[in-house]
Amino acid sequence: MYTPIRALAAPVNTTIQLQTLLTLISLPSTEKVDLFAGRGTEGAATVIVVARGRFAGIGPAEVVYDALTLSVGEQARYAEMRELLDLAVASKKCYVSSKPASASAHLPPEQAIALLRGQGASELLTHHSRPAFFALLSDVREADITDFSRPG
Structure with a gap:
């Protein structure tokens, strides 16, 4: 049985949020990571994460990160999201939902x-499923942002 836990309130700095998630995905003790597209406190699209694993000092747990402010609203934020999604694809343990997630930060962690989980993050995040997930986070296709961000 996995103990439900809510990650502490997100740090204001999105760089710290990103590093936390990159570390979480990279940990061998993290068994599965579900990524959802939700809405942050200011209405911007953001990533909501539920991670399952056997974590040092905690034991078997499911940790929900639903107070993040990672978004793709501007070029610097897109670079963070790209880094997160690149690692998520490479890890082969991240799954995505095909529909926007409901707000959950007001609920107890369980x-x-x-x-x-009832909203179904059942599709492995791959290069093929990534564009559909990204579309839940932005009205602009990731390929268009990538092309725009390249020099020359």
Whole structure:
């Protein structure tokens, strides 16, 4: 049985949020990571994460990160999201939902996890599924942003 836990309130700095998620995905003890596209406190699209694993000092747990502010609203934020999605694809343990997630930060962690899991993050994030997930986070296709961000 996995203990439901809510990650502490997100740091204001998105760089720290990104590093936290990159580390989480990279940990051998992380068994599965579900990524959802949701809405942050200011209405911007953001990533919501539920990670399952056997973590040092905690034991078997499911951790919900639903207070993040990672988004693709501007070029610097897109670079963070690209780094997260690149690692998520490479890890082969990240799954995505094909529909926007409901707000869950107001719920106790066990209810938030149940709500999110009920919305089905059942598709392995791959190069093929990534564009559809990205479309939930932005009205602009990732390929267009990537092309725009290249020099020359």
